[in-house]
Amino acid sequence: MGSTSELTARPFAAVATPARPHATRLADHAVAALIDEVTLSPKPGLVDFRGRGAHRDLSWPLMCHSARTLHPAFAAMAAAGEAEGELQALRERIGAIGRDGEAAMLRATGGINTHRGAIWALGLLVTAVAQMPGRGDAGLVAARAAALARLPDRFAPAATGHKGERACRAYGVGGARAQAQAGFPHVTRAALPTLRASRERGDPEDAARLNALLAVMAELDDTCVLSRGGPTALAAVQDGAAGVLAAGGAGRAAGRRALRALEKHLLALDVSPGGAADLLAATLFLDRVEAQATA
Ligand SMILES: CC(C)(COP(=O)(O)OP(=O)(O)OC[C@H]1O[C@@H](n2cnc3c(N)ncnc32)[C@H](O[C@H]2O[C@H](COP(=O)(O)OP(=O)(O)OP(=O)(O)O)[C@@H](O)[C@H]2O)[C@@H]1O)[C@@H](O)C(=O)NCCC(=O)NCCS
């Protein structure tokens, strides 16, 4: 987690270093969700505790280091959410913090994109929770985050030139931006209900989380997959994930066999569902926040 020296060493985009316990706790939850996500195994194509998946430049230690580096950015976004009532001003303030957070991530990783999508999704959610003290309902938080995501940011570059943006244009999908603007439907309508249904039927926690990831993969237009493998690879990810769930999911022997086959297939295609991984982290964050609010 962010040490005091980390918190004071890098002030984020004109936002005072947060000395707010609630903001710090929300940043703790966001970082923990990222570390839980990357550690969860076995994830098909993705970095996990076992290895690099379909990635050559990412690893579990690098992803954990990146996650910890983001603590001050999440704390600054939460502090901004607590302090700022006016949504347009807040949108532009967290946009600046998000861009600074991205720059900190790239410094920490030597230029490798580990968590750009996660900064975006978790940044919006952390800010939204901070605006709603004592209320952890995932649907309300996601709706608040969506309202922020839909506001324009006058200081954002008109085009990022990133792979996700290019994939959105090439394949006519909405990507990370549209997912947030729609209120994270794959999180609230697929991943969270799957996570809870799996727990209720007695699946081990890791299997419940893998099932939540698969529920996202089965439906998401993941621009990470599209960028590397186009629509054919996206269909393989979506159909494969749906097949694992239909076979009983990660908590059942048949589901685990299907999951191993899916992993082989994605490695052969050299694709990785990075967008779905970000949304799993968002799911785990909202799950933690809800649990804390009702504790
Ligand atoms: C709006 C932004 C997210 C900018 O997005 P942009 O259009 O510029 O695109 P990307 O840089 O590609 O970022 C989008 C990332 O979002 C994830 N993602 C993909 N599809 C979806 C989806 N359908 N829904 C939700 N999220 C999705 C994904 O992130 C993960 O993948 C990253 C690794 O991807 P990549 O670099 O392609 O990696 P490799 O395959 O390993 O590359 P090679 O090895 O092949 O080279 C990883 O980072 C995961 O996080 C997409 O990559 C936003 O950034 C923005 O506008 N920010 C400005 C600041 C701001 O306003 N902030 C507001 C508050 S936070």
Ligand SMILES: Nc1ncnc2[nH]cnc12
């Ligand atoms: N576990 C993971 N592997 C690859 N890319 C990711 N982006 C976010 N989490 C990831």
